[in-house]
Amino acid sequence: MNAPATSFRRASVAAVSGLIADCLVAAGISREDAAAVAGLMTEADLTGADGHGVFRLPQYVRRLRAGGFNKAPAITVARTAPASALVDGDNAFGHLVVKRAAETAIDIARDTGVAWVGVRRSNHAGSAGLYAEMPVQHGMVGIYAAVASANHMAVWGGKELLLGTNPLAIAVPTGAGPMVLDMATTIVSYGTVKKYALQGLPLPEGWLIDRDTGEPITDPKRSGEGLLLPIGGYKGSGLSLMLGVLAGILNGAAFGRDCVDFNADDTAETNTGQLVIAVDIARFVPLDRFVAEVDRHIADLRATARLPGVDAIRLPGDRRRDCRVERRQAGIPLPPALIAQLDALAGELGVTLLFER
Amino acid sequence: MNAPATSFRRASVAAVSGLIADCLVAAGISREDAAAVAGLMTEADLTGADGHGVFRLPQYVRRLRAGGFNKAPAITVARTAPASALVDGDNAFGHLVVKRAAETAIDIARDTGVAWVGVRRSNHAGSAGLYAEMPVQHGMVGIYAAVASANHMAVWGGKELLLGTNPLAIAVPTGAGPMVLDMATTIVSYGTVKKYALQGLPLPEGWLIDRDTGEPITDPKRSGEGLLLPIGGYKGSGLSLMLGVLAGILNGAAFGRDCVDFNADDTAETNTGQLVIAVDIARFVPLDRFVAEVDRHIADLRATARLPGVDAIRLPGDRRRDCRVERRQAGIPLPPALIAQLDALAGELGVTLLFER
Numbered sequence: 116m117n118a119p120a121t122s123f124r125r126a127s128v129a130a131v132s133g134l135i136a137d138c139l140v141a142a143g144i145s146r147e148d149a150a151a152v153a154g155l156m157t158e159a160d161l162t163g164a165d166g167h168g169v170f171r172l173p174q175y176v177r178r179l180r181a182g183g184f185n186k187a188p189a190i191t192v193a194r195t196a197p198a199s200a201l202v203d204g205d206n207a208f209g210h211l212v213v214k215r216a217a218e219t220a221i222d223i224a225r226d227t228g229v230a231w232v233g234v235r236r237s238n239h240a241g242s243a244g245l246y247a248e249m250p251v252q253h254g255m256v257g258i259y260a261a262v263a264s265a266n267h268m269a270v271w272g273g274k275e276l277l278l279g280t281n282p283l284a285i286a287v288p289t290g291a292g293p294m295v296l297d298m299a300t301t302i303v304s305y306g307t308v309k310k311y312a313l314q315g316l317p318l319p320e321g322w323l324i325d326r327d328t329g330e331p332i333t334d335p336k337r338s339g340e341g342l343l344l345p346i347g348g349y350k351g352s353g354l355s356l357m358l359g360v361l362a363g364i365l366n367g368a369a370f371g372r373d374c375v376d377f378n379a380d381d382t383a384e385t386n387t388g389q390l391v392i393a394v395d396i397a398r399f400v401p402l403d404r405f406v407a408e409v410d411r412h413i414a415d416l417r418a419t420a421r422l423p424g425v426d427a428i429r430l431p432g433d434r435r436r437d438c439r440v441e442r443r444q445a446g447i448p449l450p451p452a453l454i455a456q457l458d459a460l461a462g463e464l465g466v467t468l469l470f471e472r
Numbered sequence: 473m474n475a476p477a478t479s480f481r482r483a484s485v486a487a488v489s490g491l492i493a494d495c496l497v498a499a500g501i502s503r504e505d506a507a508a509v510a511g512l513m514t515e516a517d518l519t520g521a522d523g524h525g526v527f528r529l530p531q532y533v534r535r536l537r538a539g540g541f542n543k544a545p546a547i548t549v550a551r552t553a554p555a556s557a558l559v560d561g562d563n564a565f566g567h568l569v570v571k572r573a574a575e576t577a578i579d580i581a582r583d584t585g586v587a588w589v590g591v592r593r594s595n596h597a598g599s600a601g602l603y604a605e606m607p608v609q610h611g612m613v614g615i616y617a618a619v620a621s622a623n624h625m626a627v628w629g630g631k632e633l634l635l636g637t638n639p640l641a642i643a644v645p646t647g648a649g650p651m652v653l654d655m656a657t658t659i660v661s662y663g664t665v666k667k668y669a670l671q672g673l674p675l676p677e678g679w680l681i682d683r684d685t686g687e688p689i690t691d692p693k694r695s696g697e698g699l700l701l702p703i704g705g706y707k708g709s710g711l712s713l714m715l716g717v718l719a720g721i722l723n724g725a726a727f728g729r730d731c732v733d734f735n736a737d738d739t740a741e742t743n744t745g746q747l748v749i750a751v752d753i754a755r756f757v758p759l760d761r762f763v764a765e766v767d768r769h770i771a772d773l774r775a776t777a778r779l780p781g782v783d784a785i786r787l788p789g790d791r792r793r794d795c796r797v798e799r800r801q802a803g804i805p806l807p808p809a810l811i812a813q814l815d816a817l818a819g820e821l822g823v824t825l826l827f828e829r
Contacts, residue, residue, distance in 0.1 A: 195755040196585025198555035228553025231586040233756050256718065272785050273776035285714045294717075296710040329779040346704025353653040353788040356773070357642040360651075361613065364765045367757045371769045398552040399590050400724045408721045412728045416713070419630035422686040428629050431710040 124454060125446030130472035131169050132157040134461065138172060141464035142179040143186040148211055155210045159242040160447045163438035164297075166306035167241035169449070173456050174378070175208070176464070181381035184208055184238065190215050198227040201366060202234045206384050209240030216391045217249040217257070224255055224393035233366035234389040239264040239377050244297035244435060247284035250393040251293040254402045258392040259284040262363040262370055264377035264385060267305045267343045271352035274326050277371050280304055280343065281358040286432075288396070290410045295432035300355040301343040312338045363388035481811060482803030487829035488526050489514040491818065495529060498821035499536040500543040505568055512567045516599040517804045520795035521654075523663035524598035525804070530813050531735070532565070533821070538738035541565055541595065547572050555584040558723060559591045563741050566597030573748045574606040574614070581612055581750035590723035591746040596621040596734050601654035601792060604641035607750040608650040611759045615749040616641040619720040619727055621734035621742060624662045624700045628709035631683050634728050637661055637700065638715040643789075645753070647767045652789035657712040658700040669695045720745035 132153045139149035152175075160168030178184050188207035192215065194200050200219050204212030216232045223230035240246065243259050250257035263279025270277055280299035287294050303322050311318055312335040320331040323341035332341045345351025363370035368388025375385040396405050417428050442448075449457075454469065461468050492510035497503055509532075517525030535541050545564035549572065551557050557576050561569030573589045580587035597603065600616050607614035620636025627634055637656035644651050660679050668675055669692040677688040680698035689698045702708025720727035725745025732742040753762050774785050799805075806814075811826065818825045 196752065197583065198587070199585030199751070199755045201756055226554065227584060228556030229586055229588040230555070231751055256722070269779075270773045270776060270785055270787070272778055272782035273773070274779050275776045277773060277776060283711075285718070287714070287717055296714045298704070298707045298710065302704060324779075329781070346707050347655070347659060349786070350655045350703050353655065354640075356788065357644070357651075357653045360644055360766060360769075361642070364762060364769065365613070365751075365753065365756050367761075370765075372772055394556075394588055394722075395553065396722065398556045399558055399722050404724075405721060408727075409717060412717075412721065415729055416627045416630070416634060419627060419632045419634055421629055422626075422631050422681075424686070425629035428627055429706070430627070431713065 120450065122451055123448040124451075124470070125448050126469050127446050127472075128157055128161060128443060130469055131160060131447050133472050134457065134466070134469045135169055135172055137466040138176055138460060138464050139179070141466055142176045144179065144208070145187070148208065151214060152208050152210045155214065155241060155245055157447075158245055161439045161442050162242065162244065162435035164242035164244065164435070166304065168447070169457065170453060171241065173460050176460060178381045183381045183383065192219050194223075198223060198230050200230070200232045202232060202237075204234060204237035204387075206236055206238065209238035209387060209389070212237040213240040213246050213259070213389050213391065214249075216389065217246050217259075217393070220391045220393035221250050221253050221255065224250070224395045225253070228395050228398040230393045232391045233362075234391075235366040235368040235386060236384070237368070237387040237389055238385050239387065240389060242297070243282040243284035244286065244295045244432070246389075246391055247286035247297065248293045248295055251286045251288045253393075254288065254396055256392075256394040256396060257284075257286045259389065260358045260362045261389040262359050262368060262374065262387060264374075264387060265305070265379070266374055266376070268301055268345060268352070268355060269342045270356065271345065271349040274329075274342065276342070278352065278355045278359065279374065281355040281362070283354070283358055287409060288402070288406055289413060290406055292436055293432060294409070294413070294430065295435060297431070297435075300351045300358065301345055303343070305343060308338050308341075308343070311335050362390045366390070477807065479808055480805040481808075481827070482805050483826050484803050484829075485514055485518060485800060487826055488517060488804050490829050491814065491823065491826050492526055492529055494823040495533055495817060495821050496536070498823055499533045501536065501565070502544070505565065508571060509565050509567045512571065512598060512602055514804075515602055518796045518799050519599065519601065519792035520799075521599035521601065521792075523661065526806070526814065527810060528598065530817050533817060535738045540738045540740065549576050551580075555580060555587050557587070557589045559589060559594075561591060561594035561744075563593055563595065566595035566744060566746070569594035570597040570603050570616070570746050570748065571606075573746065574603050574616075574750070577748045577750035578607050578610050578612065581607070581752045582610070585752050585755040587750045589748045590719075591748075592723040592725040592743060593741070594725070594744040594746055595742050596744065597746060599654070600639040600641035601643065601652045601789070603746075603748055604643035604654070605650045605652055608643045608645045610750075611645065611753055613749075613751040613753060614641075614643045615751075616746065617715045617719045618746040619716050619725060619731065619744060621731075621744060622662070622736070623731055623733070625658055625702060625709070625712060626683075626699045627713065628702065628706040631686075631699065633699070635709065635712045635716065636731065638712040638719070640711070640715055644766060645759070645763055646770060647763055649793055650789060651766070651770070651787065652792060654788070654792075657708045657715065658702055660700070662700060665695050665698075665700070668692050719747045723747070
């Protein structure tokens with residue numbers, strides 16, 4: 116769980132969500148769309164995915180104003196086969212597009228047992244786990260993958276930024292709520308590197324290498340010169356490539372050198388690709404038996420003998436579940452620099468400040 | 473590519489395949505089933521997956537004789553929904569069961585765009601890449617995952633052998649044949665550790681840790697005391713867990729503490745779980761456009777500027793493609809100890825020796 120610095124202030128879920136929605140409306144999107152995006156961004160903050168929550172609001176508003184997002188999109192769903200669909204996001208907010216894809220996958224899988232829904236012409240959609248989790252509420256397995264919105268990795272052995280951290284999320288129901296694996300194909304996300312750099316902390320070896328020499332970069336000031344390292348060396352590189360092919364090329368979306376760096380460019384259409392798979396568990400094994408068996412094995416894994424120095428076994432999704440409970444009650448912790456940014460943004464847009472809500 | 477030791481002898485594809493089939497028939501399975509298994513095992517050898525080829529024959533014959541495999545299985549396919557099926561392997565050879573699952577997935581996906589076929593009551597099926605590759609011949613993406621046939625990993629932080637190397641394979645068509653990612657969720661397979669141990673080579677740090685202390689094991693003589701390490705630390709542990717849930721628990725197959733160690737136990741039914749997904753590419757983007765785009769990006773990745781000391785960029789499946797070409801022509805290289813084992817086996821079963829074929 117996050118241990119926020121003491122200088123952090125806590126904002127209530129309602130305040131964060133309200134600020135996001137009001138800012139997005141002020142920047143030109145519909146109240147309905149703004150509410151949907153605000154809900155998902157706040158959920159990212161609640162579940163500890165701080166880099167995908169309100170932290171992103173200034174960038175999103177900048178992009179809305181610059182014309183990089185379609186403010187009044189017509190998202191369309193083509194049902195391309197009984198168990199497949201292709202969603203054209205019409206350059207909307209990625210959250211709106213992927214939410215639509217997940218809903219479509221759930222609807223289809225109810226009839227066909229399994230659904231694979233591809234997405235093109237989307238944008239950055241935030242926390243991967245949110246979308247994998249959606250089918251779980253319907254007794255389904257959820258899987259999500261995406262082409263990341265900037266390339267921070269090279270192909271294994273290369274030095275050019277041609278691959279992204281392309282995330283994979285898999286979620287299944289358990290008796291204690293969804294178990295969610297949400298992983299980048301790199302050792303750490305670029306957001307984590309930026310967090311270390313902002314705080315001036317040295318980077319552990321194994322995260323980042325120098326783009327020219329291949330030597331480790333540990334000096335946080337040099338993080339901009341680096342390549343993120345994939346998990347398992349060539350394996351993570353291969354997995355990132357394959358997820359990029361499935362979420363990008365298969366959908367007619369951008370991949371490799373065609374990817375737009377969403378953080379650096381506020382106007383170009385990114386043509387981001389994503390995919391959502393839903394699997395209706397009851398078509399394989401009764402849902403209650405599945406949950407009971409998963410729970411039995413989870414209990415066994417948690418009770419396993421531990422290596423020296425390990426205080427507890429943590430399973431995928433434990434942190435997001437703990438964070439959600441704690442933050443729903445205590446509020447979402449925000450660093451002073453972010454609060455200042457949000458206050459400036461609210462002032463500019465003429466909406467109520469976060470801590471006056 | 474493998475550089476076999478000079479003491480290795482080369483056997484032709486026909487000789488290897490013929491030996492496998494004859495031994496399996498002599499051990500009691502039908503000529504048709506034996507031919508199918510021999511074809512897949514030889515393909516594993518051809519593509520460089522040496523630990524899944526003729527190397528496994530003595531163990532498989534031992535298991536057949538001990539009653540651990542069903543020699544005359546009735547593999548059944550339940551079509552559980554329009555896009556899903558569940559294959560009951562009736563404790564057959566895993567190769568036969570997963571081949572049937574892949575054929576089923578291809579058939580279903582032709583109609584529904586996507587198919588997810590689960591497998592229960594199967595066994596060790598050898599090389600993961602073979603099954604992911606099958607849908608590719610039909611213009612489809614193939615995905616395969618399995619619960620490994622022995623636990624060589626602990627959950628992250630634990631010290632008990634409760635997780636397997638649970639592999640994931642993803643294959644897509646390219647202009648030069650399938651691009652196949654075939655990866656264990658551990659840094660290396662247990663087979664690689666055994667190969668180092670056999671040759672007395674020190675194990676690189678990062679592969680294996682001591683089950684009690686968590687310290688690296690580099691002494692090959694101590695490999696039996698170790699835990700394999702997952703790729704990306706807790707990420708690979710989480711991925712192995714999730715693949716185990718999807719390939720095992722979802723299908724009513726074994727997982728975790730219920731897994732039978734297939735290498736140590738020749739009689740107990742393993743109830744191995746696997747899954748095959750097929751995705752009909754043309755339901756998303758025209759197949760020729762998909763292949764052209766994948767080829768364009770592959771060319772771009774291969775031509776990228778390289779880090780110092782890197783002689784070429786290798787992409788998923790390059791080694792298997794090169795191996796297949798070289799070995800089809802020059803034969804499959806086999807170490808002397810394996811040849812001696814195979815000769816003894818052939819003598820026992822009264823079939824023609826490998827190098828008399």
